Amino acid sequence: MAVPVNVAAAPAGPARTVSARHFVRLKLRVMGNNFRGQGWRIALFIGGALVGLWFAASGFFLFAAPGMSGNGRYAVLVAAAGGGLLVLGWLLLPLVFFGVDETLDPARFALLPLPRRTLVVGLFAAALVSVPVLAASLAVLGLVVTAWSLGGWSAGLVAVVGVLAGLLLCVAASRAVTSAFASMLRSRRVRDLAAVLLAVAAALLGPLQVFGLAALRETDWTRLTGVATVIGWTPFGAPWTAGIDVAQGRVWAAPVKLLITVVAVVALLAWWSRSLESAMVGTASRGKAPAQRGVTGGAVAQLFPRAANWARRDRFGALVALQARYWWRDARRRANLITIAVVGIFIPVLFNGGLSFTSGDEQGFNMGAGDSSPTLVTLSMIFVGVLASVTLANQFGFDGSAYAANVVAGVPGRVELRARMTAFSLYVLPMLAFVAVLLSVLLGRPGWIGLTAGSLAATYGAGLAVNSFVSVLAAYALPETSNPFAMNGGAGVAKGLLTVLSMGTTAVAAVPMVLAAALLGDAWLWLALPVGVAYGLGAALLGAYLAGDVLDRRQPELLATVTPRR
Amino acid sequence: MTGEHPALALRGLAKRFDGTIAVAGVDLDVPAGSFYGLLGPNGAGKTTTLSMAVGLLRPDAGSAWVLGQDVWRDPVAAKRLLGVMPDGVRLFDRLTGAELLAYHGLLRGMDPAVVDQRAAELLDVLALGDAGRTLVVDYSAGMKKKIGLACALLHGPRVLVLDEPFEAVDPVSAALIRDILTRYAAGGGTVVFSSHVMEVVERLCSHVAILAQGAIKRVGTIADVRGGRSLEQVFVEVVGGRTATGDELSWLSR
Numbered sequence: 001m002a003v004p005v006n007v008a009a010a011p012a013g014p015a016r017t018v019s020a021r022h023f024v025r026l027k028l029r030v031m032g033n034n035f036r037g038q039g040w041r042i043a044l045f046i047g048g049a050l051v052g053l054w055f056a057a058s059g060f061f062l063f064a065a066p067g068m069s070g071n072g073r074y075a076v077l078v079a080a081a082g083g084g085l086l087v088l089g090w091l092l093l094p095l096v097f098f099g100v101d102e103t104l105d106p107a108r109f110a111l112l113p114l115p116r117r118t119l120v121v122g123l124f125a126a127a128l129v130s131v132p133v134l135a136a137s138l139a140v141l142g143l144v145v146t147a148w149s150l151g152g153w154s155a156g157l158v159a160v161v162g163v164l165a166g167l168l169l170c171v172a173a174s175r176a177v178t179s180a181f182a183s184m185l186r187s188r189r190v191r192d193l194a195a196v197l198l199a200v201a202a203a204l205l206g207p208l209q210v211f212g213l214a215a216l217r218e219t220d221w222t223r224l225t226g227v228a229t230v231i232g233w234t235p236f237g238a239p240w241t242a243g244i245d246v247a248q249g250r251v252w253a254a255p256v257k258l259l260i261t262v263v264a265v266v267a268l269l270a271w272w273s274r275s276l277e278s279a280m281v282g283t284a285s286r287g288k289a290p291a292q293r294g295v296t297g298g299a300v301a302q303l304f305p306r307a308a309n310w311a312r313r314d315r316f317g318a319l320v321a322l323q324a325r326y327w328w329r330d331a332r333r334r335a336n337l338i339t340i341a342v343v344g345i346f347i348p349v350l351f352n353g354g355l356s357f358t359s360g361d362e363q364g365f366n367m368g369a370g371d372s373s374p375t376l377v378t379l380s381m382i383f384v385g386v387l388a389s390v391t392l393a394n395q396f397g398f399d400g401s402a403y404a405a406n407v408v409a410g411v412p413g414r415v416e417l418r419a420r421m422t423a424f425s426l427y428v429l430p431m432l433a434f435v436a437v438l439l440s441v442l443l444g445r446p447g448w449i450g451l452t453a454g455s456l457a458a459t460y461g462a463g464l465a466v467n468s469f470v471s472v473l474a475a476y477a478l479p480e481t482s483n484p485f486a487m488n489g490g491a492g493v494a495k496g497l498l499t500v501l502s503m504g505t506t507a508v509a510a511v512p513m514v515l516a517a518a519l520l521g522d523a524w525l526w527l528a529l530p531v532g533v534a535y536g537l538g539a540a541l542l543g544a545y546l547a548g549d550v551l552d553r554r555q556p557e558l559l560a561t562v563t564p565r566r
Numbered sequence: 567m568t569g570e571h572p573a574l575a576l577r578g579l580a581k582r583f584d585g586t587i588a589v590a591g592v593d594l595d596v597p598a599g600s601f602y603g604l605l606g607p608n609g610a611g612k613t614t615t616l617s618m619a620v621g622l623l624r625p626d627a628g629s630a631w632v633l634g635q636d637v638w639r640d641p642v643a644a645k646r647l648l649g650v651m652p653d654g655v656r657l658f659d660r661l662t663g664a665e666l667l668a669y670h671g672l673l674r675g676m677d678p679a680v681v682d683q684r685a686a687e688l689l690d691v692l693a694l695g696d697a698g699r700t701l702v703v704d705y706s707a708g709m710k711k712k713i714g715l716a717c718a719l720l721h722g723p724r725v726l727v728l729d730e731p732f733e734a735v736d737p738v739s740a741a742l743i744r745d746i747l748t749r750y751a752a753g754g755g756t757v758v759f760s761s762h763v764m765e766v767v768e769r770l771c772s773h774v775a776i777l778a779q780g781a782i783k784r785v786g787t788i789a790d791v792r793g794g795r796s797l798e799q800v801f802v803e804v805v806g807g808r809t810a811t812g813d814e815l816s817w818l819s820r
Contacts, residue, residue: 300685303668313678405669
């Protein structure tokens with residue numbers, strides 16, 4: 001990555017101080033240089049910006065609704081709930097889907113004589129320059145409109161300050177959390193981390209369900225407003241509700257809430273700056289391999305773990321063995337596996353649980369009482385299958401330039417793709433089986449195991465096929481940093497679009513399973529598993545067959561696109 | 567069938583990146599059994615040329631043959647004859663040295679027993695056996711070069727193409743690599759390697775080509791190219807450019 005020289009410090013004489021402005025300019029310059037001569041990148045960027053604008057507009061009208069209608073009753077509710085979701089989104093989405101834009105890699109500043117405070121503030125300022133931040137700020141302007149129309153200009157001004165502080169909070173939270181997770185993932189305590197993440201996800205389920213339950217039961221608005229008031233006093237809601245408090249006569253609350261926000265931002269930045277240091281000095285090899293165990297057996301026996309003694313000792317077997325090792329040894333891939341594990345359990349439980357409450361059943365908290373239908377269950381399973389398979393959308397990007405070894409050896413494309421599917425499935429299929437069983441048990445309908453497992457298998461297989469094509473045709477290079485969540489120069493939006501496209505195609509390919517679940521009735525409960533497995537397996541094999549052909553013709557081009565520019 | 571073919575033949579290989587010409591039509595014949603040095607300054611197009619010659623980078627124009635097999639028409643046949651060590655390319659470095667060799671061997675369709683035996687010998691000779699369970703990513707730069715060379719040699723290729731094999735290698739390892747390559751060439755193999763270290767090229771090579779600005783400037787046996795002078799003199803004369811500073815940079819000696 002070319003760092004423009006004109007940003008470097010002054011020549012002789014007393015060194016000029018470096019301020020946040022320099023970082024922002026550097027980021028803009030790097031983003032601009034990334035676009036140079038790459039028309040499609042500009043197009044994707046504009047497309048992403050338009051999508052962001054659309055979300056921003058809908059958010060704006062949602063936030064501005066209480067003010068525009070002149071009805072202040074639900075203003076706190078909208079601000080606290082909407083704002084809280086926004087903060088939560090900034091926290092979780094980078095971890096799960098999009099990665100964090102690391103146009104300015106902290107490691108590149110390691111050799112510059114910069115105080116840590118300057119660096120953190122500078123990187124923070126640079127992080128504020130992005131499309132998502134712009135979209136979010138447009139959306140929360142709606143809160144200013146609400147506060148202004150309910151309480152005049154003084155409330156409006158407080159809302160402006162609150163909203164700005166809230167945006168700072170969002171960005172600081174997302175940076176601090178991804179950075180901390182990244183440094184945890186680099187160390188080899190990953191099993192603990194997976195446990196922690198699962199616990200956090202499980203803990204989130206409770207309050208979210210109470211909230212969703214109350215939201216859908218239209219009678220209980222007062223209780224909901226009570227919940228919103230409480231959220232308003234946490235960092236999740238404080239910045240967004242300050243202006244409305246002024247409008248509704250609680251002037252004393254505004255400075256306190258702003259203080260809560262500022263303290264939260266400062267605390268997050270302090271946390272970030274701690275993990276930033278470990279990212280800069282590169283603790284990649286911290287915790288070297290445990291005491292060198294004696295080498296046993298020949299080279300080939302070492303490549304295949306003892307548990308896989310049955311594996312074929314040939315080209316296919318070697319590819320599977322290597323990819324399987326990489327899914328575990330490479331922090332970036334491991335992060336993806338953990339995401340699948342967490343979200344794969346989290347989403348279907350929430351989806352089926354949450355919607356089953358709409359029936360207004362008195363036994364609300366007991367999930368088994370819900371009226372989840374086979375169609376609904378199939379839909380949630382499709383989501384999990386889509387999510388699991390989309391991880392392979394950039395499977396060659398994970399390899400980076402190391403893929404050259406396979407090109408030099410002239411590996412046939414079909415063997416390559418089949419082996420990669422197999423290695424990934426070694427980890428994912430057990431997880432998916434667990435999700436299928438867990439969900440049908442939680443729903444209190446063990447007879448639906450065939451349904452859940454069948455739709456998962458069908459979607460996952462179709463997803464493998466779709467993503468084989470995506471990975472061969474639309475691969476991109478991942479930056480060579482130690483942060484598994486890092487994305488390359490400002491193109492995060494484009495990658496997000498590509499991910500959504502591939503997920504959409506997979507979902508379409510799985511539509512037959514939904515139709516069958518809706519139309520075939522009880523017979524489908526028996527047929528779903530065999531049909532789903534056959535559909536998935538057939539789709540995956542066909543995908544490898546066809547995409548393998550494309551790969552055979554594109555090997556050098558693929559290698560060029562996944563090799564990071566340096 | 568391969569007796570009359572050159573080990574490596576390049577015709578009109580050309581490549582441009584984003585409007586700048588990296589390689590502008592390279593013709594080269596590497597006789598079978600020769601020890602061929604490709605010399606050139608930084609950015610001359612050595613890596614680009616070698617990548618196109620072995621099937622890693624598709625040329626805009628031109629063709630390449632390995633012992634008569636067209637690299638771009640019939641890549642599988644050509645790649646079977648080739649052993650390649652690219653430069654600036656990562657290895658699958660989250661494997662141990664032994665695992666990496668096993669991977670390369672099986673990928674080439676070798677018999678597992680042969681892979682085991684050759685991998686053990688290579689690790690032993692290259693003094694990598696002590697590394698044990700250390701992952702390649704934790705190897706030193708010189709060790710990475712050596713394991714890369716081992717991967718290229720494992721399947722007993724007829725032609726060995728090495729990009730910068732002596733870069734970042736300490737003198738002891740360099741001597742070892744030289745010895746291995748000399749033995750390989752003496753046994754009938756062909757070695758093509760790029761370098762900008764004159765001394766190594768002068769000591770090892772039977773043939774030399776000097777590449778600058780994407781074109782071959784001098785080519786032939788080493789005696790022809792030198793013409794009684796030192797290789798470095800010829801190189802500087804061909805490549806041009808300044809080799810000494812003038813009045814600038816006075817602040818360096820403050």
